[in-house]
Amino acid sequence: MDNENILISGASIAGPALAYWLTRYGFRPTVVERTPALREGGYKLDIRGKAVEVVERMGILADIRQVSTGMKEGTFVDRNGKAVVSMSAEFFNSRQEQDDEVMRTDLSRIIYERTRSDVEYLFNDSITSITEGQNGVAVTFERGKPRVFDLVIGADGIHSNVRRLVFGDESRFLHNLGAYISIFTAPNFLDLDRQELYYYAPGKFVSLFSAQDRSKAMSFFFFSSPPLSHDYRNIEQQKGLLTSFFSGDGWQIPRLLKDVWDAPDFYFDSVSQIHMDRWSAGRIALLGDAAYCPSPASGQGTSLALIGAYVLAGELALASGDYTTAFTRKRQKAPGFSQGDRWRRKPAAAGRPPSLDRRQSLC
Numbered sequence: 001m002d003n004e005n006i007l008i009s010g011a012s013i014a015g016p017a018l019a020y021w022l023t024r025y026g027f028r029p030t031v032v033e034r035t036p037a038l039r040e041g042g043y044k045l046d047i048r049g050k051a052v053e054v055v056e057r058m059g060i061l062a063d064i065r066q067v068s069t070g071m072k073e074g075t076f077v078d079r080n081g082k083a084v085v086s087m088s089a090e091f092f093n094s095r096q097e098q099d100d101e102v103m104r105t106d107l108s109r110i111i112y113e114r115t116r117s118d119v120e121y122l123f124n125d126s127i128t129s130i131t132e133g134q135n136g137v138a139v140t141f142e143r144g145k146p147r148v149f150d151l152v153i154g155a156d157g158i159h160s161n162v163r164r165l166v167f168g169d170e171s172r173f174l175h176n177l178g179a180y181i182s183i184f185t186a187p188n189f190l191d192l193d194r195q196e197l198y199y200y201a202p203g204k205f206v207s208l209f210s211a212q213d214r215s216k217a218m219s220f221f222f223f224s225s226p227p228l229s230h231d232y233r234n235i236e237q238q239k240g241l242l243t244s245f246f247s248g249d250g251w252q253i254p255r256l257l258k259d260v261w262d263a264p265d266f267y268f269d270s271v272s273q274i275h276m277d278r279w280s281a282g283r284i285a286l287l288g289d290a291a292y293c294p295s296p297a298s299g300q301g302t303s304l305a306l307i308g309a310y311v312l313a314g315e316l317a318l319a320s321g322d323y324t325t326a327f328t329r330k331r332q333k334a335p336g337f338s339q340g341d342r343w344r345r346k347p348a349a350a351g352r353p354p355s356l357d358r359r360q361s362l363c
């Protein structure tokens with residue numbers, strides 16, 4: 001196998017999932033993550049369609065089922081908190097067959113735990129330069145010593161550092177859909193039990209739910225807005241923006257806007273998509289939200305990341321590490337892979353990677 005020594009930037013979903021498959025196929029991945037530990041936070045994430053089969057093949061479906069949110073019901077409330085209409089969570093989320101829903105933190109932790117003994121993780125660091133040569137990629141880091149890798153994969157999210165360093169400024173690829181979201185943990189002061197409450201106002205939406213851990217609730221804020229010129233790393237500034245957009249609103253919003261200042265896991269971002277003509281350049285490629293973020297509004301980002309990781313690692317293995325062939329095939333085959341249903345008819349045993357020949361025929 002050629003090009004075994006692979007650096008992945010980003011340890012959320014796409015990065016560790018890719019590391020899992022690369023290790024199984026005999027590569028040696030290293031994952032660098034900017035935050036000092038696995039990043040917590042985020043709302044409920046859907047695992048749908050083919051992605052369910054990917055996690056089954058990773059041997060983590062049972063772990064995922066154990067931490068499934070198990071949501072029972074959603075209720076729309078008015079500005080006084082009076083219930084307007086309730087519906088079952090299954091109906092509201094239009095989930096099908098084996099689809100599941102987990103907290104982002106839980107899914108990220110499960111994949112990390114599955115890979116941590118076989119994969120080198122470098123937390124609290126970030127790539128500062130990437131220089132491709134004939135025989136590898138020279139990488140410098142904010143903290144660690146410079147190193148040379150065979151390949152570099154950017155799985156570092158919608159504001160990808162690798163994409164900026166190799167493909168150019170984010171403004172060329174990011175399409176703001178005209179809205180913002182914020183997600184943070186709050187006390188479960190309404191004693192919700194696998195219930196979600198939704199509050200709508202013109203151009204605004206807020207929800208609150210509690211799932212497995214009833215000691216806390218998760219709140220979700222959404223508002224329409226033309227693009228804001230905010231710093232996506234400045235959390236205090238983002239909390240201020242959220243507070244001013246929702247000041248004077250009804251229901252439990254005043255209470256949540258007090259809680260936001262103590263939230264341990266505040267997340268704020270635009271609802272945006274990433275559009276790129278190509279996801280690779282030489283020995284460097286992008287994966288997950290870094291390459292093709294469909295926006296949090298789609299509910300598909302996690303499934304696409306999981307499937308993309310599976311396909312990319314499989315193509316590298318099929319091509320015996322020949323990255324030119326693998327990156328081209330990944331680009332050509334990933335869309336067909338996610339649309340077809342041939343694979344669904346032939347489920348594999350849990351945890352077993354598909355044979356490479358069979359993978360090829362399925363993509």
Ligand SMILES: Cc1cc2nc3c(=O)[nH]c(=O)nc-3n(C[C@H](O)[C@H](O)[C@H](O)COP(=O)(O)OP(=O)(O)OC[C@H]3O[C@@H](n4cnc5c(N)ncnc54)[C@H](O)[C@@H]3O)c2cc1C
Pocket residue numbers: 009010011012013014015032033034035039040041042043044045104125126127155156157158159160161183267287288289290295296297299301302305
């Ligand atoms: C904290 C958080 C909360 C989220 N909440 C939601 C949500 O509620 N709903 C939803 O639909 N989607 C959410 N997302 C996005 C969702 O995780 C992705 O759409 C999807 O799972 C694909 O994941 P990804 O691994 O490609 O990207 P992401 O999940 O965005 O992960 C990118 C990773 O790269 C890391 N990173 C960033 N910059 C660098 C750098 N310079 N060097 C090294 N590492 C870096 C980040 O810290 C992160 O761990 C959230 C993402 C994060 C990070």
